[in-house]
Amino acid sequence: MRSSISRDELRAEFPILRRYIYLDHAATGPLPLRSVAKMTQLLERMTTGVIPPDEAFGLIEATRRELARLVGCSVEEIALIKNTTAGLLIAIGSIEFQPGDNVILQQGGFPANQYPWHYLLPQVEKRYLDPGQPIPEQLDRLIDGRTRAVSVDLVDYLTGIRIDLEEIRELLPDEVYLITDGIQAIGAVAVDLGPVDFLTCGSGKWLLSPQGTGFLYVKREKLDRLRLTNIGWLSSEWKGFTELKIRPIRTTAARFEEGTPNLVGLAGMGESVRMLNSIGIEVIESSIRQLTRLIKDGVDREEFEVVTPRLESGIVTLRPKREIKGYKERLDGAGIIVSERMGCLRISPHFYNTEAEIERLIEVLNRK
Structure with missing residues (x-):
């Protein structure tokens, strides 16, 4: 090494x-010891006082920067979330689906990338892509004018098959969203996010981070096209508590961070990802x-x-x-x-x- x-x-x-x-x-x-130490330090401080807001938001932004560095994107394209499914729910809620539309899912994919589509969009047809077979021939058969999204696992949880996202993107019309579950890839392999519109990733596997933390990548060029979803008071910028009025939401992926975050967990994730970046x-x-x-x-x-x-x-x-x-x-x-x-x-x-x-x-x- x-x-x-x-x-x-x-x-x-x-x-x-x-x-x-x-x-x-x-x-x-x-978990690495350095991440445990960071979280323990914060927890001990919380027994005798509070973490000042400026420091708390500083820790959050430091974690966002480390994640952006790891996956090679802008900090504006990273939202901090609690798990892979949370990111998928945001992606699904951001897209305007109509009855009769269809989505292309991965045959045999992990349930996290199956359940939301099945139960939230009963009126949308599901079509299935086999990652073990040639992709172009399948997409040529599956895509039509009502296809709204393709959602696949970047690395298959069972076989370890790694899907070629660039190959998929080249075959998709620009208006078709490419969504991927990255939990079995991020932290283990280098990833090019260029072809992707959404990538969601819990951090409790290859990122060596606390359970209940993760991130969502959203392509910056697509943000203005997306339906507002998962919006809360922290979807806006706040400088203090002296004027609590409705404010414009953020123009970045952080708009999807709707409320009080898991500060301790995010600090631990930041330390773990910082270690990966140092390597x-x-x-x-x-x-x-x-x-x-x-x-x-x-x-x-x-x-x-x-x-x-x-x-x-x-x-x-x-x-x-x-x-x-x-x-x-x-x-x-x-x-x-x-x-x-x-x-x-x-x-x-x-x-x-x-x-x-x-x-x-x-x-x-x-x-x-």
Whole structure:
């Protein structure tokens, strides 16, 4: 790993590594000590007083800047939210749908990107894109004059398939919104937001941040076209409490931050993202790719099918050709944490994992 911070220093941020080989970041990312310290400091101060508004808003804006730096966009395009679904609800509520319109969703995608469309828009037809098949032929068949949006998972939660957003955007009319759930990508791989109108991301996985925090990216050029939704008193700029009248809403994505935020959680997220930025997302992605390739190359192909394609993300999914229960119990007994999903083993290392840990994983999996 090429970074001004040594791997040993980074690993020291995660006490979980003293007990386990932790390879389950697609499920939950552990918190680094620096983020816990930041949140603890704020909580302790709240027991003896209050955080001044200027300081609180300063912490919020610092977190916004770190997120914008990580994903390569303007701070004006970042709204701070509580989870991935919250961002999807904002995106859906911002678009004027009419009965008879249609949306294109991802076949087999994570439920967060399915439920809101299903229950909030019963009058809108749902069409489905298979991320494992060639995209152009499918979109050519699915898109028509009533298509209003395409909503996909940038990285599939199960297979690790990484969708080519540029390929999709090139095939969409400008008036069709491209929405993506980025939770399995952001913090693990570099992302080009150019093709995207909305990207929503909870921070409790690859961003190594507190649960209940996240962000929504909204393309600046689209803000003026969007229907107002999720609007509250903090959707406006406030300089104080001396004149509480209705004010113009912000012209940035922060207009969607409707009320009092989770200051402690956002401060923790800011510290975690600052750490990722200090390493560099390209360095992080390179490190993760080295580890995922070791897994793919090392497992016994007579025992496992590698479900994940070569278009890498941070996820490697293996389908055992025998009963999965024995493999999961074997890994648990060796202190190796992965997920069992849909009859598969899902393995998801992060930048601080080592080749030695992956070699141990392969040794345990391949044991006869």
